[in-house]
Amino acid sequence: MHNLPLINIAALHVLIAQGKSVVLIDATIDKVNQRIDADGATPELIPDSVFMDIEEKFSDHSNPLPHTFVDAAKFEKEAQALGINRDSILVIYDRWGVYSSPRAWWMFRAMGHENTFVLQGGLPAWKEQHLPIVSKHLDTATLPHGNFIANPQPNFWKSKAEILKGLKDQENTIIDARSASRFAGTSQEPRAGLRSGHIPGAQNLPFDQVLSDIQYKDSSALKAIFDPLIGEKPVVFSCGSGISAAIIALAAYQLGYEDLAIYDGSWAEWGADENVPVERD
Structure with missing residues (x-):
């Protein structure tokens, strides 16, 4: 198994071809004073990816500080809602290239999920290879609920x-x-x-x-x-x-x-x- 945090597109394709339990995660957030999508723009996404909402569902809004980590119970619930299982191989990307995907990687590693990786170059690298693009994430309401278990690593x-x-x-x-x-x-x-x-x-x-x-x-x-x-x-x-x-x-x-x-x-x-x-x- 790939044991470094960065994974390239070729290695991702190998995992998928081998029938591994890969979950593609878009963890994009806006930058300070810079939005990823203009109003009304059609998003460009890697096919079959789910959206990890770092700003809302994976941040602790009882804390006045931005982006603070949620507790284990909340993280587990939200990860399961994305269809993530204990044996899932997570490949995380963002639409900037590299910006918020390492934060999502760190969060999953901090919750004990070792098979978590960041797609080198993210969506821009995917587009450079002229690979398929879609405009919508997978509808998580239609996915089987995952059995992910949070195991916090302090x-x-x-x-x-x-x-x-x-x-x-x-x-x-x-x-x-x-x-x-x-x-x-x-x-x-x-x-x-x-x-x-x-x-x-x-x-x-x-x-x-x-x-x-x-x-x-x-x-x-x-x-x-x-x-x-x-x-x-x-x-x-x-x-x-x-x-x-x-x-x-x-x-x-x-x-x-x-x-x-x-x-x-x-x-x-x-x-x-x-x-x-x-x-x-």
Whole structure:
């Protein structure tokens, strides 16, 4: 079985041809101030895919922070509603290329589902090969209910309290996926009410630096990026709201680095709290 998080289109076709229990998942969300589809536009989708609604069904709306992870019971219920089973092989894509699909990958891995992969290049790579396109997702109301079981893996996430505890003794390597100007505190945050700057001691790796256009850079290029940043300490990835942190977390995982976690609250939480320390360049 393919054991790295990224899977290409050829490998996906092999799995399908072998009759494997593949579930194709579109995990697209809009970017900040940028929508994937204009009003009235017909969506372009990979055939036979279901839609994972990260913004609504897979985010905790009892929490004022954006995109925070739902509890295990809610996640299990929503995954089962997508027809996902315990033995399903999940191949996740997004319509940008690589943006929100790594977040969905991380969420399923955090719930213990190891056979979860991201389609390298997403929908744009699919279209480049002139493969079929449809305009509608599968109607999940017509699918058999899945038997997916959530098995939470707490090591995939870090809380604000855990970050604070680790700051004193520099227990973690913290890598921030926001732009260099947001990290330095020289540009304003896109979300109102947030201070500028970064978590003390954090390093900056803007998420687009691990990408080449619509897909991830190759392993040698990624290794040159990560080797100077990652040492022996556990690594925590942060960003604005937990989406782009997953992009660089997946890249590190692809290289074989271990002991990786995402700070789910990210800057949306840290930057709003006047009682936690902030550094600016």
